[in-house]
Amino acid sequence: MSTHAPSYYAASGLPQPDRPALQGSVEADVCVIGAGYTGLSSALHLAEAGFKVVVIESARVGWGASGRNGGQLVHSYSRDIDVIEARHGKAAAQALGGMAFEGAKIIKQRIAQYGIDCHFKPGGMFTALSDKQVRQLEHHKALWEAHGHTELEMLDARATEAAVGSRRYKAGLLDHSTGHVHPLRLAQGEAAAFESLGGRIFELSPVTRVDRGETAVVHTAQGQVRAKFVIVACNAYIGDLEPQLAARSMPCGTQVIATEPLGDRFPDILPTDVCVEDSNFLLDYFRLSADRRLLYGGGVIYGARDPAHIESIIRPKLLKTFPQLQGVKIDYAWTGNFLLTLTRLPEVGRLSPNVYYSQGCSGHGVTFTHLIGRVLSEVIQGQAKRFDAFASLPHYPFPGGRLLRVPFTALGAAYYDLRDKLGI
Numbered sequence: 001m002s003t004h005a006p007s008y009y010a011a012s013g014l015p016q017p018d019r020p021a022l023q024g025s026v027e028a029d030v031c032v033i034g035a036g037y038t039g040l041s042s043a044l045h046l047a048e049a050g051f052k053v054v055v056i057e058s059a060r061v062g063w064g065a066s067g068r069n070g071g072q073l074v075h076s077y078s079r080d081i082d083v084i085e086a087r088h089g090k091a092a093a094q095a096l097g098g099m100a101f102e103g104a105k106i107i108k109q110r111i112a113q114y115g116i117d118c119h120f121k122p123g124g125m126f127t128a129l130s131d132k133q134v135r136q137l138e139h140h141k142a143l144w145e146a147h148g149h150t151e152l153e154m155l156d157a158r159a160t161e162a163a164v165g166s167r168r169y170k171a172g173l174l175d176h177s178t179g180h181v182h183p184l185r186l187a188q189g190e191a192a193a194f195e196s197l198g199g200r201i202f203e204l205s206p207v208t209r210v211d212r213g214e215t216a217v218v219h220t221a222q223g224q225v226r227a228k229f230v231i232v233a234c235n236a237y238i239g240d241l242e243p244q245l246a247a248r249s250m251p252c253g254t255q256v257i258a259t260e261p262l263g264d265r266f267p268d269i270l271p272t273d274v275c276v277e278d279s280n281f282l283l284d285y286f287r288l289s290a291d292r293r294l295l296y297g298g299g300v301i302y303g304a305r306d307p308a309h310i311e312s313i314i315r316p317k318l319l320k321t322f323p324q325l326q327g328v329k330i331d332y333a334w335t336g337n338f339l340l341t342l343t344r345l346p347e348v349g350r351l352s353p354n355v356y357y358s359q360g361c362s363g364h365g366v367t368f369t370h371l372i373g374r375v376l377s378e379v380i381q382g383q384a385k386r387f388d389a390f391a392s393l394p395h396y397p398f399p400g401g402r403l404l405r406v407p408f409t410a411l412g413a414a415y416y417d418l419r420d421k422l423g424i
Contacts, residue, residue, distance in 0.1 A: 022223035036066035039233035041373020062187030068336030095389035103367030116189030123274035253301035
C-alpha cells in the first residue's frame with residue numbers, strides 16, 4: 001500500500017514530502033487514524049484551535065477514497081433531508097438540514113485560505129433521464145430551498161443539452177454553489193496546511209490496536225501515540241481494526257476512467273465546465289479535468305472487488321452519454337472504495353468517552369467529511385450539540401452479517417436499477 005492507485009489523480013498530484021513511518025513513542029492531545037478527508041479535516045480544525053495533533057496513515061495521504069473519487073462537491077447526504085425527517089423526526093431533520101450545505105463552504109474556504117492548487121471549478125448539475133426523475137429534481141429544488149439553499153436553477157431539456165453536450169437528459173438542476181476539484185490535490189493541500197501549523201503525519205504506519213483509557217494508546221508495528229483523544233477516520237479501509245464498526249458497514253467499489261486530453265476537439269462537451277451526476281440509483285458522474293480530459297465514473301461493485309476490466313464497464317456508459325467520443329483513447333482507469341451503511345446515512349459516535357469515529361458517507365463523502373471534521377473538532381473542544389445530532393441516529397448491522405450483506409444489497413440495487421431503466 002505504499003503507492004497510490006494508478007489513477008489520473010496520482011499522475012497529476014502535488015509534490016509530496018517524505019513522511020516517515022512512526023517509530024517509538026509520541027505524545028499528542030489528539031491522535032487521528034487515517035489521512036483521508038475525515039482525518040485531515042478533523043486534524044486541521046484541531047490544529048487551528050491550538051491542539052497538538054498527530055495523524056497516523058497506513059499508506060499515503062489521500063490513498064483511499066479521498067484521492068480516487070469523482071471530485072464533485074455535492075451537498076447534503078445520501079438520504080436527503082425529507083427522508084431523514086420521515087425516518088428520524090423533525091428535530092433530526094432540522095439539525096442535519098442546518099449542516100447540509102456546510103461541507104462545500106468549508107472546502108472552498110480551505111482552498112482560499114491555504115492557497116490549495118486543486119483545480120477548483122464552480123458549478124454542479126443533477127440530470128434527469130425520465131419524467132419521474134424530472135419531478136424528483138423539482139422536489140429536490142423545493143426541499144433545499146426550504147432549508148435556505150437558494151442557488152439552484154432548473155433547466156429544461158434544451159438548456160441541459162446546451163450545458164452538458166448530451167441529448168440524454170430531460171432536465172437538469174444546476175447548483176451554482178458547488179463545483180469540482182482534483183480530489184487528491186485537495187487532500188495533499190490540506191495535509192500541507194495541517195503540517196504548516198505544526199501537525200505531524202506518519203505514513204506507512206498501519207494501526208494494529210487502540211488501547212482505551214483516560215490516556216488512549218494507538219499502536220503501530222514500530223511505535224505508539226499516547227493521546228487524550230482519538231479519532232478513528234478509516235471509512236472503507238478500516239479492515240479489522242474495530243470489528244464493531246466493520247460489522248455495520250460494507251465497502252463498495254466504484255470505477256472511474258480518464259480519457260486522453262480532448263484539446264480543442266468536441267467543444268460541445270461540457271462547455272459550461274460544470275460537473276454532472278445523473279439521478280439513477282446506480283448513477284453516472286462526469287466532469288472535465290484541468291487539462292480537459294473527460295473523467296467518467298459509475299456503477300457500484302458491492303463488497304469492493306477490484307474488477308479486472310474497468311474500461312469495459314465504464315466506456316459503454318460514457319458512449320451512451322457522449323456517442324461522439326467513439327474511439328477516444330482511455331489513458332487511465334481505476335477503482336476505489338467508499339463505505340455504505342444500511343441506512344445510507346453516515347455513522348458517527350464514540351467507542352469510549354475519548355475515542356470518536358465517523359464512517360459510512362455512502363457516496364456523499366467529499367463534502368460530508370469536511371463537515372464532520374469540524375464537528376469532531378467541536379466535540380473534542382466540549383461543544384457536543386452538532387456531534388450528538390449525528391450520533392443519535394440509529395446504526396444497524398446489515399442483514400445476514402458479513403456473509404450475506406453483499407448478495408442482499410446487490411439484489412436490492414438490481415431492483416432499483418431496473419426501475420430506473422423502466423422509468424418507474
